[in-house]
Amino acid sequence: MAFDVDFFVIGAGSGGVRSARIAAGHGAKTLVAEESRVGGTCVIRGCVPKKLLVYASRFRAEFEDAAGYGWTLPHASFDWPTLIANKDQEIARLEAAYTATLQKTGVTIVKTRAVLADAHTVQLANGERVRAAYILIATGGSPSYGEPISGVEHAISSNEAFHLRQLPPHVLVQGGGYIAVEFAGIFAGLGAQVTLVYRGENILRGFDDDVRSHLRMDMEKHGIRVLTGCKVAAIEQTAARFSVHLSSGNQLSADCVMFAVGRRPNVAGMGLEAVGVGIAKNGGIAVDEYSRTSVPNIYAIGDATNRVNLTPVAIREGAAFADTVFGARPTAVDHTNVPTAVFSDPEIGVVGLTETQARARLKQTDIYRSMFKPLKATLSGRDTTLLLKLVVDGVTDRVVGCHIVGEGAAEMVQVAAIAVKMGATKADFDATMALHPTTAEELVTMRQKSASYARAAAE
Numbered sequence: 313m314a315f316d317v318d319f320f321v322i323g324a325g326s327g328g329v330r331s332a333r334i335a336a337g338h339g340a341k342t343l344v345a346e347e348s349r350v351g352g353t354c355v356i357r358g359c360v361p362k363k364l365l366v367y368a369s370r371f372r373a374e375f376e377d378a379a380g381y382g383w384t385l386p387h388a389s390f391d392w393p394t395l396i397a398n399k400d401q402e403i404a405r406l407e408a409a410y411t412a413t414l415q416k417t418g419v420t421i422v423k424t425r426a427v428l429a430d431a432h433t434v435q436l437a438n439g440e441r442v443r444a445a446y447i448l449i450a451t452g453g454s455p456s457y458g459e460p461i462s463g464v465e466h467a468i469s470s471n472e473a474f475h476l477r478q479l480p481p482h483v484l485v486q487g488g489g490y491i492a493v494e495f496a497g498i499f500a501g502l503g504a505q506v507t508l509v510y511r512g513e514n515i516l517r518g519f520d521d522d523v524r525s526h527l528r529m530d531m532e533k534h535g536i537r538v539l540t541g542c543k544v545a546a547i548e549q550t551a552a553r554f555s556v557h558l559s560s561g562n563q564l565s566a567d568c569v570m571f572a573v574g575r576r577p578n579v580a581g582m583g584l585e586a587v588g589v590g591i592a593k594n595g596g597i598a599v600d601e602y603s604r605t606s607v608p609n610i611y612a613i614g615d616a617t618n619r620v621n622l623t624p625v626a627i628r629e630g631a632a633f634a635d636t637v638f639g640a641r642p643t644a645v646d647h648t649n650v651p652t653a654v655f656s657d658p659e660i661g662v663v664g665l666t667e668t669q670a671r672a673r674l675k676q677t678d679i680y681r682s683m684f685k686p687l688k689a690t691l692s693g694r695d696t697t698l699l700l701k702l703v704v705d706g707v708t709d710r711v712v713g714c715h716i717v718g719e720g721a722a723e724m725v726q727v728a729a730i731a732v733k734m735g736a737t738k739a740d741f742d743a744t745m746a747l748h749p750t751t752a753e754e755l756v757t758m759r760q761k762s763a764s765y766a767r768a769a770a771e
């Protein structure tokens with residue numbers, strides 16, 4: 313059977329771009345279809361622009377610290393349009409760089425929507441059809457707005473937050489996940505009044521309970537109002553503002569209402585059902601450990617599969633797919649011990665098991681915990697504390713979890729993740745010489761087993 317290409321990728325995001333590059337490197341004739349911008353969520357409307365906004369918001373703390381170190385600064389003022397224009401310029405540069413790299417490796421890019429017509433045929437929105445030996449669905453995900461409520465059309469998602477014309481004076485963010493707490497920190501750091509509304513008992517469900525309590529405490533200290541156990545019931549436009557009705561009966565006014573209540577895989581309207589590609593219970597495309605769907609020549613990776621929705625994971629899955637299919641090197645991705653960060657204020661970095669998960673799975677769990685004011689904030693008196701926590705298997709002595717809240721948490725955990733992945737024991741951590749004076753040295757100097765923070769706080 314003759315094919316137009318060896319490999320057709322639907323979606324030029326993190327995973328799609330990587331798989332295309334590696335497959336082309338293995339000699340596959342490769343075509344990528346992208347309906348929006350090359351780079352996908354991470355580059356265009358996710359990790360990268362988010363981190364740039366996070367950097368902008370952190371200058372507030374730097375200015376506060378500076379005074380304690382003897383600096384007198386003129387009154388600092390912030391201009392949102394400048395930040396957004398500079399961010400957009402950088403994103404355009406990255407998009408061009410991604411496009412050029414793909415083209416240099418011999419990949420053809422078509423800027424159009426693509427869906428499945430049959431197991432080997434992709435239908436493009438411009439009317440063309442392409443026959444491919446292998447098809448990869450790397451369509452990512454999109455923001456969800458949750459249950460329909462009156463006035464939901466007034467709410468923005470993270471997609472629009474990156475393009476607001478001005479910084480809203482009062483923002484109401486609904487959601488308790490990482491995107492919600494990150495944007496709450498960004499808006500507050502840049503000078504907005506922020507209220508975070510979350511229907512659950514506490515923010516960051518799935519994270520270690522100590523981390524959740526610690527972040528909430530610090531967010532509240534930094535002026536973010538956190539309302540849990542309620543949700544937005546209706547949004548009404550009142551002149552240039554919004555009146556937000558909460559399920560608790562309260563009513564708040566805001567200039568901007570942002571929903572960050574979850575994301576759903578982009579699988580609708582893709583022709584999956586007709587071709588026989590199965591959907592998993594989590595709403596993503598069902599795949600095996602090699603990212604193969606229920607149709608043998610169709611694979612799916614990244615957020616479209618709703619496994620671990622992070623850029624490095626999508627990239628690994630894309631590379632593993634290309635090596636498996638075009639490099640004759642079957643490669644499965646290990647989804648355990650994936651380090652992850654939340655660029656909230658303060659920042660979070662975690663890898664491995666939470667205390668609750670460890671206690672449910674292990675015979676004996678030991679906890680080591682340290683909480684202190686960072687040296688940098690001592691002279692300024694800035695009100696912030698760091699939390700470092702190790703979760704240790706009490707039988708094997710292996711460090712099975714590392715959780716850090718505070719400046720530099722993500723950088724520290726990226727390195728600690730190597731040790732956790734290698735199976736390092738608490739004795740290995742203890743045998744490592746401290747590097748002084750740093751925050752990370754606490755990781756190798758914690759000697760006393762501790763009660764969990766939640767319990768310690770209650771006692």
Ligand SMILES: Cc1cc2nc3c(=O)[nH]c(=O)nc-3n(C[C@H](O)[C@H](O)[C@H](O)COP(=O)(O)OP(=O)(O)OC[C@H]3O[C@@H](n4cnc5c(N)ncnc54)[C@H](O)[C@@H]3O)c2cc1C
Pocket residue numbers: 322323324325326327328345346347348349350351352353354355357358359360362424425426427450451452453470491578582613614615616621622623624626
């Ligand atoms: C606000 C925000 C912040 C984030 N921060 C982080 C972070 O700090 N760290 C981290 O690791 N991850 C972060 N993520 C998650 C990360 O962006 C995703 O996990 C990652 O981009 C997934 O890559 P992907 O290749 O699966 O899909 P995507 O990057 O979403 O790419 C999918 C591409 O497919 C295109 N597409 C969809 N359907 C079609 C179609 N039918 N035809 C043609 N093209 C199509 C889309 O336009 C898109 O370009 C963040 C996400 C968001 C929203």
